[in-house]
Amino acid sequence: MKYHFNEIEAKWQKYWAKNQTFKADNSSDKPKFYVLDMFPYPSGAGLHVGHPLGYIASDIYARYKRHKGFNVLHPMGYDSFGLPAEQYAIQTGQHPAKTTEENITTYRRQMDQIGFSFDWSREIRTSNSDYYKHTQWIFTQLFKSYYDKDEDKALAISDLVKTFEREGNSNLNAVCDEETPFFDANQWNAFSEKEKQKILLNYRLTFLSDTEVNWCPALGTVLANDEIVNGVSERGGHPVIRKKMKQWSMRITAYAQRLLDGLDKIDWPQPLKDSQTNWIGRSEGSMVRFKIQNSKFSISVFTTRPDTIFGVSFMTLAPEHELVAKITTNEYKEAVEKYVQATAKRSERDRMADVKTISGQFTGAYVEHPFTGEQIPIWIGDYVLASYGTGAVMAVPCGDQRDYDFAKHFDIPIPNIFQDIDISEHACEDKTAVIANSDFISGMPAKKAMKRMIYELEQRNIGEGKINYRLRDAVFSRQRYWGEPFPVYYKDGMPQMIDTKHLPILLPEVEKYLPTEDGKPPLGNATQWAWDTKKSTVVSLQSVDNKMIFPLELNTMPGWAGSSWYFNRYMDANNTDKFASQEALNYWKDVDLYIGGSEHATGHLLYSRFWQKFLFDKGLVPVEEYAKKLINQGMILGTSAFVYRWEYTDVRDNTSETIFVSKNKMEQIIKERTIIEQSKKNKTKDKWSGFTPIHADVSFVNASNELDIEVFKNWRDEYKNAKFITEEDGTFIVGREVEKMSKSKYNVVNPDDICHDYGADTLRMYEMFLGPLEQAKPWNTAGITGVHGFLKKMWRLYYSGKEESFSISDEEPTKEEYKTLHKTIKKVEEDIANFSFNTSVSTFMIAVNELSALKCNKLAILEPLAILIEPYAPHIAEELWEKFGHKESVATAIFPVFKETYLVESTKVYPISFNGKMRFTMELSLDLSREDIEKAVMAHEKTQKQLAGRTPKKVIVVPGKIVNIVG
């Protein structure tokens, strides 16, 4: 019987679904193992061959763990809220839920076809109300919490209120907004309800505030920092501007230190940890307050080098700094305003693109140097960012290159406070330099000087040690339709949480998915969008009376809301009451292996760690870090194909035609052109327009880069009459380039086609065979025949003989056959442990090659082999397993046990090298002593030939390894 992969695969996929083979129980005698993939956004384009890479790897791992006796949780779901479905809805009027549903159907079909061992009974969709109900619930918990720095955890707001009632907030050590005023108990108790709520917002872990946000006009929404790439939106590439808006934010900064500390406890890739560390951006230093002369104000600055304070020769404020207007003298008012306006006009992107131009303006005001009493001029300059530190710096031109450049440009003095360091060319940023000309810290190395300076600052009450973070609070509102609605209504302008027992608050229906005409978010179009506090239900917007019925929040939550806790939901996905039961959470605890892309380093992977820590603080989950180990799979890139269009215009009658030129021809023409243009200076009768590369669909091109011209012609109407200049042999060669796989680049390879042509088992093994999992690599179908051939060859081990019938012998295997099997077991287990899936595919190939050469059809070898390969090629494994007479799936068959005894050798083929270069090999008994080996090697004729009469200086013998003769 031949290897009919299509039939076999369909048969077993059906079997698995029917028997719920991969359903995980929430209790078991077996140890638990949780293997998680980053769940996909179900886009309209469907899966391409790049998507399943990580899923295949995790599936291999999950299947392997089942063989090793673990109770494996391997779930899948959909991050189904998001922009594309909404954009599509705007264009077509179709409800995003409908599109999403359709896309999910396609995704599911495609995933089933690849044979993943997912427990589909736990499928989740973030856009389902039975899921987002809990997202809303977690949001309200964040609202009801604040961060206590003494306890170093989130505590209930109700406790905070008690503290305020008892003693105000002066002794409180909690994370809050900068501008939070101090008050005592009497003052607190005298505040109106609204004032109290306003103050509490300064403490809540999710809070509403006027925030400077990244506004994307084209998308009509705000974006988080990690949703912006190079100053434009990640999705669509639209420009982004800064704008102040009332927005929900998440106080992730409260968790900055714990997010940093937690990295030591998890086995995640170092580059990913580095980017999180970088993103959090902890820096140690101190705050220093400078008194402004003739003014009641002072300027606070953050500095990492308080030891250089005697080198301060000016102060610089960000143009947006609130003190600018207050301290500028009349003389400089006009110039300062002009400068402030000019910088405000420049977009963030312009400011980013242009970091070399130095600009700034003197304000006319001065501060007093806290130690020398000197007059220090206050400048404003756009090299100081309003959003970092205090938006002001103490400028030390001798110790900071930016301050140095600024000082040089505006002719400000550059005092030197370093011992024996030349600063005539540039600033000295070396932290080992010894401080000089600095009163009580002169002669000290920087580290010591910093400690002393912080002590002095604290003694004089003009500053203190401080740790600053680059991490900003995360904006949590989006002006979109297709996202989780907030369980929030507004009473007297203040946000109120809807009681959790009334959740979910369902996403309302709208006529249009666009923002309203007066600029409100899409939910502004909803007519049923008010909260009746008496009936506890959503009612018509028209019935708002602001007494009992109030307007609901118009923003929705961002994409990362649903993905910040989904891994917990899988543990108990069908719980209607809680996001997961305590029993389920305690049983599964955390993810043992998480596989996904590194592009989520500073987005999802940071936010989800933050939420998990919060849930942990509240005793809602048992562990503080939800993923013990994480692997980043590399992206599979597309190999785009290009044809070169030559727009040929005849100057005489001004006619033009489209010509496509084959790659090598084009290069030849370019060469000739260059020569013509150099010699005749454009005296040709036609206009030279050059070549435009056009993406051709990769399916029109064969493995030798030859284009099917007829298919290409029929692709687009405008190509129907195009001319083609081919190579001499009549072929048309396309250019190739590696790019991200995308529909618009026509380089997408669909896994459906591969499954149809070669089968899912081939696809799975080939994707692994392509290279190391973590590495980015271009997709190239050329090599797939190798893997497919291998599966066919393996099949023939079982279906041997001319008639190709299943024929297995009970005979005892030979030593060699056992050796091949056990060598394979050992290597495959090591490879899986190291996530080196590409090498285990090779190992299987070697095993099958060896067993084929031995004509092995022994049960004792081939039956375990079927289990060995099951994680990689489960369909063929099931089919063969069944043929051995098993009635149950191979999925939980015990993994063959490796026995060292089968690999023990009595001899070793020694490489004999001379001065480190291997010249020949010699087979010697492993029993031989060092001396015996040396004797045997020296007696060998080839040794004597190599030495050519010389006496070796030294002979290195490493028994069991190598012999090296020196001399």
Next chain:
RNA sequence: GCGGGUGUGGUGGAAUUGGUAGACACGCUAGAUUUAGGAUCUAGUGCUUCACGGCGUGGGAGUUCGAGUCUCCCCAUCCGCACCA
């Protein structure tokens, strides 16, 4: 600028603690077989040389009996972050 990764045949990639560089596969060459096949099988394939041999892991230096692997410097390339005080 800072941080990180990568660099090995025509191609994708192998190479435990430093110990036979190029496993496995693609491609290519020759042959066998088949009515045909994107089928199967056999042999060969780093470069160079008729050959003996010589040279080979981006480049250069070093440590070592021995370096793709360790150390230092440089180059190329990709990915993050980017005026972070």
